[in-house]
Amino acid sequence: MPFTATVGDREVPCEPDQPMLDAFLRAGVWMPNSCNQGTCGTCKLRVVDGDVDHRDSPADTLTEDERAAGLALACQARLRSNVVVETGGGAGRATHPLRDLTATVREIEDIARDTRRLRLGLPEPLAFHAGQYVELTVPGTAVRRQYSLANTADEDKVLELHVRSVPGGAATEKWIFADLTVGEQVQVTGPLGDFVLPPADEDDGGPMALIGGGTGLAPLIGLARTALARDPNRKIVLYHGVRGEADLYDLDLMAELADSCPNFAFLPVLSHEPGNSTHRTGFPTDRFLEDIPSARGWSGWLCGPPPMVDAGVKAFKRRRMAPRVIHRENFTPAAT
Known part of the structure; x- marks a missing residue:
């Protein structure tokens, strides 16, 4: 049975192995987020009631003193009980829900040195704000990589990504710049990130x-x-x-x-x-x-x-x- 995380007047169920941030975003409840890998600290919040498992939270992003003070990284923390959390900046307001979609590669174009433009067609529109990003899953693996959208919000059925090749990169040199083809289907998760204009x-x-x-x-x-x-x-x-x-x-x-x-x-x-x-x-x-x-x-x-x-x-x-x-x-x- 899922536990519940509460921020403000919003309550969100969290599955046992689901990061708290993922649960909130999928429910369309906004929380600060940027890297979603535990390295930036943007999603840091305070657990005022209940208990969490910090999992792989890096010590240089979330120190032992911060953990003892009740702080947690929402992108890493899993619930051990029902919790109440506090965070600044309007957390708890409505936002575009985080979704998983299967996209089709519409176009692959070399646009600069070691740089490609990908255009991914979606089966249905993905609501997002300009400046946000999506995650792609490398086929046959659990590897996910994040790429910013070059789109405006009304361009919501064909996503445009600019990808630079990284030597040895699991998603770039070994996939996108190797054997990714037009017509191939890819798994897309989004939208993510706070790099957006004010309303x-x-x-x-x-x-x-x-x-x-x-x-x-x-x-x-x-x-x-x-x-x-x-x-x-x-x-x-x-x-x-x-x-x-x-x-x-x-x-x-x-x-x-x-x-x-x-x-x-x-x-x-x-x-x-x-x-x-x-x-x-x-x-x-x-x-x-x-x-x-x-x-x-x-x-x-x-x-x-x-x-x-x-x-x-x-x-x-x-x-x-x-x-x-x-x-x-x-x-x-x-x-x-």
Whole structure:
């Protein structure tokens, strides 16, 4: 018999081996979540009544002192009894339910060096927010890998993913870049993640700075297109940091957005081709500091490798951006 987890006025049954976060999201009850692997700590909550099994919660994400104080990682914890939990930021409100779907590969396209675009057709629409991600299960294994959606929310029947090959990667080099074919069926779980715009009625319409590293561009495309659909005159600067020109992609799409939206700017930045390109060089966070004298009243959006995200947070704060409106999505290595 399942135990029950309660947050606010919402009660959710949890199966014996089901992570608490998974149960809440499948019930359409929102809780903070980002990596869903136990490495980021976003889903950390306090168990105020009852008992949980912490399972594989990493000690550097959830310390012994925190466990003793009643904290837990919702993405790892399993219930040992009925529990009551507390977490900040509006946990317990309604959200798009987490679902499992079988998708069909519609398109595989090489778009940049070691980078492919996948388009996956769904048998029915998947409700999500721009900026969220889905998990793919590698066939014949229990291995799951997470990929951000480049879609806007109304593009809900064909999901677009940007995938970079990782040497030895179970999902990339050994599957997506090896023998995945058009027409193949893949298992998709989603939506996941908190890297989303405020609801339209809560969005202040202020300027936005977006910085993506590599395929960290994918969710930023969905966010930028969603924000511009709300207000085509909104000021948005989108930096794409890559090693070289061979890593750039979707330049035509970015040019179309710039043509139709007068205050949108797309700015590629190359880190390993100084002097050999018409594009700017260095690091995108440094170019942001050069371009924007003050980001007071702006919101910031960062997606890519953790060092780039960390540098972006510092750059945004240097330009007086309020910490509460700095949003980040770290692309961390898959768990072993």
